[in-house]
Amino acid sequence: MSVAGIATPMSDNDGPAQTTPVPHGYSPSPQGAVLAAINGQVQMATANDELWTEVSQYLLAPGPGRDQWAQARSLVTVDGEVTDPAKFVGFKITDFSDSSALVVLATELPDGQLVAYPVQLERLSDTWRLVLPTQDTAVDFTEIDSLTGFTEFSADQGE
Incomplete structure (x- = not known):
């Protein structure tokens, strides 16, 4: 599936159940946590002015991070396709339970640089939701040299 020009994975078994x-x-x-992490990141970055409140309601866990994201998002206009998007190329699950997960996503930026960043998830309302950090606790991308330790991912898989 493509969202605003960004390839995003889906699975008949793990989701999304609703589009x-x-x-x-x-x-x-x-697997559901990984799909939710990737799709949540894409939706947060691309949701147009009519859908961003739905992203907040359906994909983000309640809390101060979500509140800060919504406040900042309300101040900008987003519409159209992303013309040279980063690509999700790998992932690793560093923590997992029935109620929470921590997924580290590896991304290839348009210039070829590989970066990784953590996505915290919480299980709420029978789905995974992203737990956003506040602006003062947000983690930056970490540059990585290779995908060693990551499960390599192709956006074509699972479609």
């Missing part, structure tokens, strides 16, 4: 108003409904499995 409207935004993709949501991921299985309680580690």
Whole structure:
């Protein structure tokens, strides 16, 4: 599936179970957590002015990070396709339970640089939701030299 020009994965088994108003409904499995992490990041970055409130409601866990994101998002306009998007190329699950998960996503930036960053998830309302850090606790990308230790990912898989 492509969202605003960014390839995003989906799975018949792990989600999303629903695609409207935004993709949501991921299985309680580690695979569901990975799909929710990637799709949540893409939706947060690309949701247009009509859908960003739905992203907040369906994909983000309540808390101060979500509140700060919504406040900042309300001040900008987003619409259209992303013309040279970063690509998700790998992942690793560093923590997993029935109620929470920590997924580290590896991304290839348009210039070829590889970076990784953590995505915290919480299981709420029968789906995974992203737990956003506050602006003062946000983690920056970490440059990585290779995908060693990551499960390599192709956006074509699972479609």
